[in-house]
Amino acid sequence: MSVAVECRDLRKTYDGKVEAVRGLNLQIESGECFGLLGPNGAGKTTTIEILEGLLEPTSGQVTILGHSWQEHPRELREWLGISLQETRLSEKLSVRETIELFASFYREPRSSDQVLDQLQLREKADAWVGKLSGGQRQRLAVATALVGNPRILFLDEPTTGLDPQSRRQLWDIIRGFQQHGGTVLLTTHYMDEAERLCDRLAIVDHGQIIAEGSPADLIARLGGHHVVEFEASGHHNGAAAERWRGLPGVESVRQDDGLVCLTVREPHLTIPALLEAVEEQGSELEHLTTRQASLEDVFVRLTGRHLRED
Amino acid sequence: MSTVQQSPALSRSPLSATGLSNGRWSGFTHLLSARMKELRREPEVVFWVFVFPLLLALGLGIAFRNKPADTTAIAIVNGPGAQRALDLIQHSGRMSSIHVDVIDQAQALKGFRLGKYDLVIEVGPADTLKYVFDPARPESVLSKAEVDDTLQTAAGRRNPLSTSSVISSEPGSRYIDFLIPGLIGMNVMNAAMWGIGFAIVDMRQRKLLKRFVATPMRRSDFLLALASSRLLLMIIEVGLLLGFGVLVFHMRVLGSVLGILLIGAIGALGFAGVGLLTASRAQKIESVSGLINVVMMPMWIFSGVFFSYERFPAIIHPFIKALPLTALNDALRATILEGASLAAQSGRIVVLAVWGGISFALALKLFRWT
Numbered sequence: 166m167s168v169a170v171e172c173r174d175l176r177k178t179y180d181g182k183v184e185a186v187r188g189l190n191l192q193i194e195s196g197e198c199f200g201l202l203g204p205n206g207a208g209k210t211t212t213i214e215i216l217e218g219l220l221e222p223t224s225g226q227v228t229i230l231g232h233s234w235q236e237h238p239r240e241l242r243e244w245l246g247i248s249l250q251e252t253r254l255s256e257k258l259s260v261r262e263t264i265e266l267f268a269s270f271y272r273e274p275r276s277s278d279q280v281l282d283q284l285q286l287r288e289k290a291d292a293w294v295g296k297l298s299g300g301q302r303q304r305l306a307v308a309t310a311l312v313g314n315p316r317i318l319f320l321d322e323p324t325t326g327l328d329p330q331s332r333r334q335l336w337d338i339i340r341g342f343q344q345h346g347g348t349v350l351l352t353t354h355y356m357d358e359a360e361r362l363c364d365r366l367a368i369v370d371h372g373q374i375i376a377e378g379s380p381a382d383l384i385a386r387l388g389g390h391h392v393v394e395f396e397a398s399g400h401h402n403g404a405a406a407e408r409w410r411g412l413p414g415v416e417s418v419r420q421d422d423g424l425v426c427l428t429v430r431e432p433h434l435t436i437p438a439l440l441e442a443v444e445e446q447g448s449e450l451e452h453l454t455t456r457q458a459s460l461e462d463v464f465v466r467l468t469g470r471h472l473r474e475d
Numbered sequence: 476m477s478t479v480q481q482s483p484a485l486s487r488s489p490l491s492a493t494g495l496s497n498g499r500w501s502g503f504t505h506l507l508s509a510r511m512k513e514l515r516r517e518p519e520v521v522f523w524v525f526v527f528p529l530l531l532a533l534g535l536g537i538a539f540r541n542k543p544a545d546t547t548a549i550a551i552v553n554g555p556g557a558q559r560a561l562d563l564i565q566h567s568g569r570m571s572s573i574h575v576d577v578i579d580q581a582q583a584l585k586g587f588r589l590g591k592y593d594l595v596i597e598v599g600p601a602d603t604l605k606y607v608f609d610p611a612r613p614e615s616v617l618s619k620a621e622v623d624d625t626l627q628t629a630a631g632r633r634n635p636l637s638t639s640s641v642i643s644s645e646p647g648s649r650y651i652d653f654l655i656p657g658l659i660g661m662n663v664m665n666a667a668m669w670g671i672g673f674a675i676v677d678m679r680q681r682k683l684l685k686r687f688v689a690t691p692m693r694r695s696d697f698l699l700a701l702a703s704s705r706l707l708l709m710i711i712e713v714g715l716l717l718g719f720g721v722l723v724f725h726m727r728v729l730g731s732v733l734g735i736l737l738i739g740a741i742g743a744l745g746f747a748g749v750g751l752l753t754a755s756r757a758q759k760i761e762s763v764s765g766l767i768n769v770v771m772m773p774m775w776i777f778s779g780v781f782f783s784y785e786r787f788p789a790i791i792h793p794f795i796k797a798l799p800l801t802a803l804n805d806a807l808r809a810t811i812l813e814g815a816s817l818a819a820q821s822g823r824i825v826v827l828a829v830w831g832g833i834s835f836a837l838a839l840k841l842f843r844w845t
Contacts (some may be wrong), residue, residue, distance in 0.1 A: 217689055219845060242691035249689070253681035257516040258509055269505035270692040273496050293516075313690065 168228075169195040169317055169348040170216060175225035177211050177372075185211040186222070187372035193365075195316075198339065198349040200363035202356075202460065204470070208372035209352040210250060213321050216350065217247055230316065243272060246315030248306045250322050256295030260286050260305055263294055264312050271313040284308045284338060300331025307338060318342055320351040324358060336362055356460040368464060375467050380460060387463045393427045393435060393455045399448030408446075412438045417466065428458060428466070502692050506700035511707065514670075523669075524712060528662045529719050532655060535781075536724050539650040547618040548574040549594040550583035556598030563629040564622070573622060593618035602630075652727075655720040656807040657780040662712050663742045664774065664800050667705050668767050671750030674701065676763040679754075679843070688844045702747050709743040710736060717811070729814030737817065738810060741824055742803040745831030749799070752834040755841040774800035802826035 170193040177186040186208045193199040201209045214220040216227055218234040218241060227234060229241050254263055261277060268274035281287045284304045289297060297305065303323060310318060320339070324332040332355075339362060343349055353359055359366050360380045367377040376383055384390075409418045409427060414435040419426040429435045432455050443450050465471060514520050551557045557577050564575055576583075576592070586592045587607060593615045595607040604626065609615040628634070678684045687697060713736060720726035728735075753770055757763040777784055777791075778800035787795060795801050802823035809815035817824075 219685060219689055239691055242689070245689070247686070247689040249682055249686055252683060252686045254683065254686075255509070255513055257513045262509060262512065266505045266509050267690060268495075269497055269501040270687075270690040271497060272691070276495060309686070 167195045167231075169193050169197070169230060170199075170350060171226075171228045172212075172216060173226045175212065175215060175227070176223045177208075177215060177220065178223045185372055186215070189225075189369075189372065189374055191216075191367065191374070193348060193350055195348050196343065196346060197364045198343050198351070198362055200359045200366035201350070201352040201369050202354065202359045202366050202464075203352075203369035204354060207369045209369055210321055211372075212369070213319055213350065213352055214249075217245065217319050218242070243313065244316045246310030246313055246318045248310045248318075248320045248323055250325070252306060254294050254302070254305065254309070257293055259291050259293055260297070260308075261290040263305060264308050267309040268312045273314060274312050275314045277312060280308050280312045283311070283341070285334065298331075300327050300334065303327055303331065303335060304338070307335065311338075311342065315347065317348045317350065320349065322352055322354070324353070324355065332358070356464075360460055366460075368460075368467065370468050376463065383463050384458050384460065387466050390458055391429050391432045391455055392458050392462055393429055393432060393439065393453070394424055395427075395439070395450060395454075396424055396452040397443050397446070397448045397450055399446060405446075408442060409439075412442060419465065424452075426462075428462065500696075503696040503700050506692075506697055507703050510700055510704040514704065514708070524662070524666050524708060525715060528658050528712070528716055532651070532658055532716065532719060533723065535654055536651040546572055546574065547593045547614065547621060548576075548591060549596060549618060549622055550586055550592045551575060551577045552580045552583050552595065552597045553577055554598055556600075556602060559602065560596060560598050560604070560626065563626050567625045567629040569621075569625050573625065594622055596622070649724075651720065651724045652812055653783070653808070654781065655716055655724075655726060656811050657804050659713055659716050659739070660742065660778070660800055660804040660807050661775070661780045662716065663709055663739055663803065664746050664771060666708060666712065667743050667746035668750045668753065668771060670705055670708070671701055671747045672754040672763055672767050673760065675751070675754040676757045676760050679845075680758065680760055685845045694844070698751070702744060705743045705747050706740055709739050713739045728811055730810035730812075734810050734817050735807065738803070738806045738820065738824070741827050741831075742799070742806075745799055745803075745827040745834075748831035748834035748838065751838040752841070755838045756843055774798050777801065779804050797826060799827050799830040 170191065172189065172191045175186050175189040175191075176184070178184050189208070189212055191199075191212075201212060203209050211220065215222045216229070218227075218229075218238060230244060232241055234241060258266070261281065264277045264280055268277055281290050284307060286301065286304060286308060289301055294302065294305065307318075307320070307323065310320070318339070323339070324335050327335070336358070339349055339351070351362070363380060365377070365379050366383070367374045368383070369375070376387060378386065406418050406420060406425075409415060409425060412427070412435055414429045414431040416428045416430060419428075427435065427439075436453075436455070440450070461471070514524075551560050561575060561577055564570065564573055576586075578586075580597070583592065583595045584607070587595050587609075593608070593612070597605040597607070599605060604623075606619050606623070608619040675684070678687075688694065717726075717728060717732075717735070721728060749770065750767070753766050754763055757766060774780075777787065777795045778798050779795075780800070784792070784795045784801065796805075806820040806823040806827075809820060810817075
């Protein structure tokens with residue numbers, strides 16, 4: 166498999182002060198859907214805009230399909246389809262006019278009708294962009310990326326602010342593109358989106374990649390397999406945390422505002438021991454749930470913060 | 476996704492050829508047609524670019540036509556001698572150019588302050604006249620001279636010199652004839668500055684510029700399309716205003732329409748350059764609106780849109796003539812009103828070209844697409 170996108174030791178410093186990207190390495194294979202996952206301000210957008218050739222990196226190298234931006238900008242633009250965060254397309258043009266305008270920039274575009282059908286915008290073809298719903302606008306943004314018949318799709322937070330149904334529609338479109346041989350790079354701060362859509366992902370924080378791998382792999386490696394969350398009456402102190410850590414099968418303990426989260430390998434061993442320990446302590450269990458570990462747990466484990474904390 | 480699977484055309488790989496291909500000018504023509512559609516669908520643009528200048532021309536044309544310059548309104552303060560003064564004026568044969576009200580003093584002075592009367596006459600004992608006038612108001616000075624002359628003549632003064640007058644109010648020398656070319660020039664400037672400057676910053680703020688440069692779009696095509704849309708609109712604007720002047724005010728156009736359009740085109744492109752420079756860095760439409768107004772303000776005042784810049788002290792005339800709108804207005808007036816040849820306008824055309832050229836070159840250096 167060939168490499169679609171590669172960057173080495175990417176750095177971007179704004180105004181000589183703010184280090185948005187601090188030595189980032191990335192390799193995306195052709196045909197892959199790769200996700201950059203991280204909280205707001207982690208450097209995702211800066212990274213993707215450097216890869217898109219819209220920002221000059223302070224240092225580092227970018228190679229897209231074996232070419233660099235300095236040498237072959239025009240060819241690369243022909244091969245990339247891009248959806249930026251929050252582009253406001255002209256409100257007084259119709260959906261079809263907008264798609265045809267973008268198609269006109271490419272040497273060999275796809276037919277606008279095909280793209281209208283694929284993105285389920287056929288009914289809205291003659292409606293002005295200003296009259297579209299949020300989900301329809303976002304689909305139109307992706308349509309302007311797909312109409313150039315790209316090999317690689319760059320999507321910066323494609324589903325932010327969309328309702329669940331619109332998000333699922335966009336996921337289907339992205340999967341469809343990938344199934345036909347396209348490569349996708351997307352940024353998101355939605356865990357479920359990354360888990361469902363991405364073959365591999367990189368978790369970005371403070372301008373660096375802090376973990377990389379397939380979602381299942383990351384969860385298994387860093388999140389534990391299961392999470393047991395409970396709340397017990399009585400004292401919550403360091404000594405208690407030590408006791409929870411000593412329970413069988415527990416890999417890590419996190420206390421979150423009275424709620425105790427245990428990442429465990431084998432809940433059937435941990436839970437009976439936990440119930441016993443609570444009783445011994447003379448306190449009462451107020452709440453107990455178990456669930457599969459998620460990327461959120463991975464992120465919290467790695468950074469001590471929640472992904473969507475503001 | 477069911478529609479996708481049903482359509483055989485979509486089963487091909489996105490990496491395969493599409494069978495469609497675009498020529499060199501496809502991007503340009505689509506950008507231009509999109510721009511024209513957007514403008515047509517924006518009611519504000521239609522109003523400010525097309526309707527507003529016509530309303531302005533109509534309003535000013537009527538205001539200045541219905542008030543011939545030699546009509547003056549005066550008030551005579553009611554009193555013992557007022558009737559005699561009124562009689563003298565009424566029998567002077569100049570009643571048509573002097574409007575007289577006989578009212579009490581307070582009302583007369585109030586009307587004078589508000590500009591309703593150009594002159595107030597108080598008649599004292601033994602026919603002594605007291606004129607109340609304002610030397611800073613030309614119409615007041617004129618009124619005093621004319622009314623005094625009328626009264627003295629009617630009272631029996633003999634003039635030592637004999638005189639005769641020829642009345643000249645040919646089309647071509649009226650205010651509306653002066654105004655229409657000025658309005659065309661101002662409109663070309665306004666439309667180019669807003670149509671280029673504002674439009675670009677608006678697109679930058681909406682991240683549409685960034686989205687465009689993320690495609691293989693040629694940046695020169697984008698700028699060319701904006702400039703071309705200005706030229707197309709300019710032709711319509713000039714046609715409308717000139718046609719309006721000819722039809723409504725019986726204006727005489729002495730120059731060739733082609734020459735007028737050519738000057739309009741040079742003006743539109745020159746101001747497009749200035750507009751581009753204004754918009755090269757601004758990130759917000761609020762800041763570019765301020766900038767555009769700052770750039771245009773001196774030209775509204777100095778460049779002879781509504782009144783001749785000859786009224787300003789001669790020492791600043793070289794500065795005024797170096798302004799692009801002055802060059803455009805002068806060239807338009809000379810061509811439209813005097814039928815001057817393009818060659819005779821070369822100096823003014825150079826002024827416009829230099830402004831446009833330097834602005835464009837600077838704008839390309841400074842311009843930010845993102």
